[in-house]
Amino acid sequence: MTYVAHDESDFVRPAEVAEPELYHPKTFIGKYIWSQDAKVIAVQYGITAIAVGLVALALSGIMRLQLGFPHSFSFITPATYLQYVTMHGMIMVIYLLTALFLGGFGNYLIPLMVGARDMVFPYVNMVSYWVYLFAVLLLMASLFVPGGPTGAGWTLYPPQAILPGTPGANWGIILMLVSLAFFIIGFTMGGLNYVVTVLQARTRGMTMMRLPLTVWGIFMATILALLAFPALFVSAIMMTLDQALGTSFFMPALVSKGEHLGYNGGSPILFQHLFWFFGHPEVYIVALPAFGIVSDLISVNARKNIFGYRMMVWAILAIGGLSFVVWAHHMYVSGMNPYFGFFFATTTLIIAIPTALKVYNWVLTLWRGDIHLTVPMLFAIGFVFTFINGGLTGLFLGNVPVDIPLSGTMFVVAHFHMVMAVSPILVVFGAIYHWYPKITGRMLNDTMGKFHFWVTFLGTYAIYYPMHYLGFLGVPRRYYAMGTTAFIPESAQTLNEAITIAALIVGAVQVVFIWNLIWSYWNGKPSGGNPWRATTLEWQTTDTPPKHGNFGPTLPVVYRWAYDYSVPGAPEDFIPQNQPPSRKTKGLEKVPDASDLGTAAVKPQGGHS
Amino acid sequence: MTYALIFLAGLMAVVVWWLVRQTINVQPWVEQRAADNVSGDGALSLPPVKVGLGVFLAVATSLFALLISAYHMRMMGDDWVRLPVPKVLWLNTVVLVLASVAMQWTRGAALREQADQVKTGMIAAGAFSFAFLAGQLWAWQQMDAAGYFLTANPAYSFFFLLTAVHGLHLLGGLWVWARTTNRVVRGAGAETIRLSVELCTVYWHYLLAVWVVLFAVLLHSHT
Numbered sequence: 001m002t003y004v005a006h007d008e009s010d011f012v013r014p015a016e017v018a019e020p021e022l023y024h025p026k027t028f029i030g031k032y033i034w035s036q037d038a039k040v041i042a043v044q045y046g047i048t049a050i051a052v053g054l055v056a057l058a059l060s061g062i063m064r065l066q067l068g069f070p071h072s073f074s075f076i077t078p079a080t081y082l083q084y085v086t087m088h089g090m091i092m093v094i095y096l097l098t099a100l101f102l103g104g105f106g107n108y109l110i111p112l113m114v115g116a117r118d119m120v121f122p123y124v125n126m127v128s129y130w131v132y133l134f135a136v137l138l139l140m141a142s143l144f145v146p147g148g149p150t151g152a153g154w155t156l157y158p159p160q161a162i163l164p165g166t167p168g169a170n171w172g173i174i175l176m177l178v179s180l181a182f183f184i185i186g187f188t189m190g191g192l193n194y195v196v197t198v199l200q201a202r203t204r205g206m207t208m209m210r211l212p213l214t215v216w217g218i219f220m221a222t223i224l225a226l227l228a229f230p231a232l233f234v235s236a237i238m239m240t241l242d243q244a245l246g247t248s249f250f251m252p253a254l255v256s257k258g259e260h261l262g263y264n265g266g267s268p269i270l271f272q273h274l275f276w277f278f279g280h281p282e283v284y285i286v287a288l289p290a291f292g293i294v295s296d297l298i299s300v301n302a303r304k305n306i307f308g309y310r311m312m313v314w315a316i317l318a319i320g321g322l323s324f325v326v327w328a329h330h331m332y333v334s335g336m337n338p339y340f341g342f343f344f345a346t347t348t349l350i351i352a353i354p355t356a357l358k359v360y361n362w363v364l365t366l367w368r369g370d371i372h373l374t375v376p377m378l379f380a381i382g383f384v385f386t387f388i389n390g391g392l393t394g395l396f397l398g399n400v401p402v403d404i405p406l407s408g409t410m411f412v413v414a415h416f417h418m419v420m421a422v423s424p425i426l427v428v429f430g431a432i433y434h435w436y437p438k439i440t441g442r443m444l445n446d447t448m449g450k451f452h453f454w455v456t457f458l459g460t461y462a463i464y465y466p467m468h469y470l471g472f473l474g475v476p477r478r479y480y481a482m483g484t485t486a487f488i489p490e491s492a493q494t495l496n497e498a499i500t501i502a503a504l505i506v507g508a509v510q511v512v513f514i515w516n517l518i519w520s521y522w523n524g525k526p527s528g529g530n531p532w533r534a535t536t537l538e539w540q541t542t543d544t545p546p547k548h549g550n551f552g553p554t555l556p557v558v559y560r561w562a563y564d565y566s567v568p569g570a571p572e573d574f575i576p577q578n579q580p581p582s583r584k585t586k587g588l589e590k591v592p593d594a595s596d597l598g599t600a601a602v603k604p605q606g607g608h609s
Numbered sequence: 610m611t612y613a614l615i616f617l618a619g620l621m622a623v624v625v626w627w628l629v630r631q632t633i634n635v636q637p638w639v640e641q642r643a644a645d646n647v648s649g650d651g652a653l654s655l656p657p658v659k660v661g662l663g664v665f666l667a668v669a670t671s672l673f674a675l676l677i678s679a680y681h682m683r684m685m686g687d688d689w690v691r692l693p694v695p696k697v698l699w700l701n702t703v704v705l706v707l708a709s710v711a712m713q714w715t716r717g718a719a720l721r722e723q724a725d726q727v728k729t730g731m732i733a734a735g736a737f738s739f740a741f742l743a744g745q746l747w748a749w750q751q752m753d754a755a756g757y758f759l760t761a762n763p764a765y766s767f768f769f770l771l772t773a774v775h776g777l778h779l780l781g782g783l784w785v786w787a788r789t790t791n792r793v794v795r796g797a798g799a800e801t802i803r804l805s806v807e808l809c810t811v812y813w814h815y816l817l818a819v820w821v822v823l824f825a826v827l828l829h830s831h832t
Contacts, residue, residue: 266686
């Protein structure tokens with residue numbers, strides 16, 4: 001048992017950190033267009049990312065139409081099909097998920113959650129968004145250039161990416177590579193802000209171990225992105241030079257259409273190494289913020305402290321470190337040395353340990369919690385289910401002998417959509433339902449939200465579960481049409497039709513979500529400052545939505561961690577981070593600690609890990 | 610990829626070590642007191658801009674480490690030829706060292722708040738840096754004139770790529786240099802520009818170090 005003396009000396013005066021020189025805009029354009037306020041930049045990032053995500057969603061619908069009902073649509077040719085596949089993948093992974101988690105949620109939540117007035121470099125932060133927007137516009141422009149966007153697949157493997165015969169081998173691929181380079185430049189500007197703000201701008205009392213896990217997840221993901229994106233940057237520059245100036249970094253000597261091309265002896269495998277050196281950390285760049293956010297959603301809605309907070313932090317660190325030494329598991333089929341394969345299979349399986357720890361801790365947080373099945377909570381629980389499903393098939397594919405036969409099939413498509421498409425997007429939805437009240441001051445409509453959740457959640461299972469089976473049958477991915485294949489039964493086509501119908505329904509239901517965002521902005525129930533009765537600082541602001549500068553005249557002082565829910569003896573089932581220790585008891589006041597847990601755990605809620 | 614991996618492993622080890630130091634033995638659920646001083650919270654006692662520059666240098670180092678890794682992997686190819694390094698690069702290296710020395714001297718002057726010397730130092734450092742860039746362009750021209758142009762062999766492609774990326778970083782630094790020098794010339798006090806000069810100094814030393822490594826890598830291109 002721990003007894004901590006609480007007297008007047010414990011009440012520290014408000015933080016006297018130097019006030020940052022905030023830019024105070026006066027015009028509408030200064031406030032909402034060229035804004036340096038992280039919250040406005042966050043919304044700009046969010047709207048842009050969702051808009052471009054809707055384009056990618058529409059492209060996936062067209063792909064599914066072709067797979068479900070081949071030869072029925074004259075506007076889908078083999079070339080356009082490959083272009084849609086490529087654009088869908090790249091937009092969803094980079095321009096939607098990365099931008100939304102780090103640029104959107106990172107910008108909105110980091111300053112509010114650590115108790116800062118704004119990001120430390122607001123001007124750089126603003127430029128970051130405009131460079132991102134420019135990258136998006138470049139990418140969209142490739143839809144309208146001669147030859148259309150690139151159809152090289154989102155991995156853009158050379159030599160095919162820049163050879164004649166691949167759709168968009170002239171303009172499309174150049175626009176894609178240049179757009180990626182700009183995206184990385186813009187992200188680096190933002191990323192510097194996120195890291196330095198977490199390190200240097202925390203308010204008084206906000207130690208690293210009092211940070212909410214959302215901030216931990218975004219923080220670590222940003223570090224990963226800052227170190228991994230240069231690999232994509234390098235490969236984008238080198239491939240641009242190969243395409244535009246005829247260098248031979250990646251391009252081997254080859255004959256195309258009976259003609260010797262000018263390339264000599266480049267290494268396509270080098271590109272694969274560079275690409276996946278970025279590509280695998282990218283999975284965690286998307287997953288870690290999702291892990292963090294989901295931890296907070298579960299804790300708030302189970303009215304329980306997160307189980308094993310320290311373990312969760314260390315798991316984030318371990319996943320971040322390990323994610324740099326697993327990249328070649330995407331390259332088992334490239335003909336690598338078997339010992340390499342053994343090494344990468346081992347590291348891949350090791351990374352499952354911290355990941356599984358996190359899953360156990362989420363489940364243990366739910367265990368005997370006072371669970372409120374709010375819409376964010378539904379999405380959070382949906383995430384845990386989906387992540388387990390997607391993660392388990394990852395164990396299959398992490399092993400070389402299993403991966404080699406499955407690598408070119410729909411099984412892989414099903415696996416990575418479960419683990420890094422559906423899982424993070426469920427968290428994105430949950431997070432939007434959770435923080436929308438803070439951003440707008442109004443609740444999102446609950447009925448529409450529940451409808452959106454159930455159709456999306458069940459619908460994605462209707463799409464991706466059967467897809468695993470198609471993979472086992474040997475149905476190849478990336479194919480425009482199957483033709484006659486002896487080993488694939490005709491019923492596979494019927495399954496493909498069913499998947500397409502499910503996909504179209506799920507896609508259409510997202511309109512309900514968008515409508516909910518718009519409708520609730522004017523008609524939603526006023527939320528008040530803290531509708532979820534949460535402890536973290538963003539819910540304790542004096543104004544909702546928070547004004548420029550986030551907090552009132554003084555910054556909050558933090559007295560406790562972010563997870564004081566259902567503390568025994570407390571008047572309410574949550575204690576905000578900035579609430580000082582009770583003044584009522586003079587002298588000694590008992591503070592619950594780990595040794596009390598055995599007794600506290602008898603009660604249905606509360607208890608500390 | 611070995612180089613990039615070793616570097617990143619080192620970098621991640623530092624990050625993880627620092628973060629674990631912040632988190633080990635901390636039981637956030639039993640502590641309910643506000644930390645009495647802000648520095649006790651684990652924030653580094655440095656201005657945010659300096660930390661920002663440090664993070665940026667980590668990103669740039671990752672970029673250069675990956676380029677060097679790619680260079681070494683590509684070197685294994687059968688078509689690789691030995692890179693004929695232009696002699697002028699030795700001269701350029703000396704010039705870049707002088708730029709770095711000038712920056713260091715300027716930093717001393719800024720700390721001593723001697724505005725005149727800061728002005729002289731900044732202009733000298735800038736002049737040496739521009740001379741370095743001009744020398745690099747000269748080296749490019751020599752390579753090109755000797756038939757070692759960009760597309761002739763991957764060894765030459767890498768030479769142009771590595772020097773270009775380094776040169777672009779220096780150009781970025783010169784933009785900050787120009788802003789700072791402008792303020793110095795307009796008569797801003799040495800105190801107000803001290804931070805900018807310090808940041809420039811760190812960046813110039815860093816780019817010198819990168820150049821030395823790149824130059825060594827280019828010299829050791831095997832046949």
